[in-house]
Amino acid sequence: MEYVRLTKDNIESEHICCAISNNKDPQVASKKAWLTERFDDGLEFIKADARGKCFIEYLPAEAAWVPIEADGYYYINCFWVSGKLKGQGYSSDLLDACIKEAREQEKKGLVILSSDKKRPFLADPKYLSYKGFLVADQAAPYFELRYLPLKEGVEVPQFKENIKNPQITQRGYVLYYSSQCPFTAKYVPLLEQIAIEQQIPFQAVKFQRAEQAQNGPTPFSTFSLFYNGTFVTHEILSPAKYLKIIQG
Numbered sequence: 001m002e003y004v005r006l007t008k009d010n011i012e013s014e015h016i017c018c019a020i021s022n023n024k025d026p027q028v029a030s031k032k033a034w035l036t037e038r039f040d041d042g043l044e045f046i047k048a049d050a051r052g053k054c055f056i057e058y059l060p061a062e063a064a065w066v067p068i069e070a071d072g073y074y075y076i077n078c079f080w081v082s083g084k085l086k087g088q089g090y091s092s093d094l095l096d097a098c099i100k101e102a103r104e105q106e107k108k109g110l111v112i113l114s115s116d117k118k119r120p121f122l123a124d125p126k127y128l129s130y131k132g133f134l135v136a137d138q139a140a141p142y143f144e145l146r147y148l149p150l151k152e153g154v155e156v157p158q159f160k161e162n163i164k165n166p167q168i169t170q171r172g173y174v175l176y177y178s179s180q181c182p183f184t185a186k187y188v189p190l191l192e193q194i195a196i197e198q199q200i201p202f203q204a205v206k207f208q209r210a211e212q213a214q215n216g217p218t219p220f221s222t223f224s225l226f227y228n229g230t231f232v233t234h235e236i237l238s239p240a241k242y243l244k245i246i247q248g
Contacts (some may be wrong), residue, residue: 001048003048003049003097005044005045006050008101014043016182026185026188027185028182030179031180031182033179034179034180035057041060041063042060043059043077043211044101046097046098052082052084052085053081054082054085055078055079056078057077058074058077061111061157064158065210065213065222066113067214067215067218067219068111068145068157068158069157071158072107073110073157074105074107076098076182078180078181079091079123080166093247095131099148102150103150105242108150108155109148110150111147112133112146112147113144114146115143115144115173116197119142120236121223121236122234125144127233132149134146134148134149137156139164139219140165143159143220147159163217163218166224166226168217168226169230170226170229172203173195173200173202173226173230174202174203174227175202175203175226176205176216176224180208180221181222184222185238187237187238190238194239200246232245
């Protein structure tokens with residue numbers, strides 16, 4: 001298998017490996033625009049030269065859109081191998097490429113957002129443990145910050161203290177999200193429409209800059225739904241799943 005590293009020069013012609021392939025799809029356009037802006041922050045996106053979900057996306061933790069303290073680390077935004085490409089060693093290839101670059105850049109290690117058990121849109125804790133990642137910190141209700149140290153005696157990354165127990169003051173449904181995941185471009189407007197139809201209070205807050213996400217109220221800035229101040233879910237919801245939540 002050959003691998004491709006995305007750049008500003010080739011991103012328009014390359015498939016970005018999620019579940020959508022058409023550049024005219026607003027989800028693809030949103031994600032590619034977000035990636036293009038992040039290249040100047042040091043973001044790297046390496047993917048298999050194949051139509052499928054087989055890629056790793058990472059950047060210096062100082063520029064990551066997450067509320068963590070992890071200076072000197074690489075933060076892995078997304079690491080996804082699935083479908084027919086799973087179980088063939090591609091995950092190891094991609095992770096090894098990230099580790100190699102981290103060593104070349106004299107990084108302290110790698111850090112990634114995970115959970116207490118396998119959950120959608122979060123790195124699989126079982127796989128991370130197998131690869132040597134350790135639990136660095138935890139945040140309610142189930143988030144784990146995992147890290148792979150590449151040097152001895154390095155500082156352990158941690159969540160910012162204010163998001164250890166994610167809460168907000170606003171009433172009703174409040175959704176915090178970003179364009180880091182292409183699916184938000186499709187599903188956030190659908191959820192907004194449902195809220196109008198159901199006549200329920202709903203506010204969507206989009207993180208436009210890294211600093212906003214880094215100071216946000218949730219470990220998962222890509223998509224986090226709150227209700228009456230309490231965290232509900234990080235899972236990017238379909239209309240059917242959202243209706244199930246609001247109808248109790």
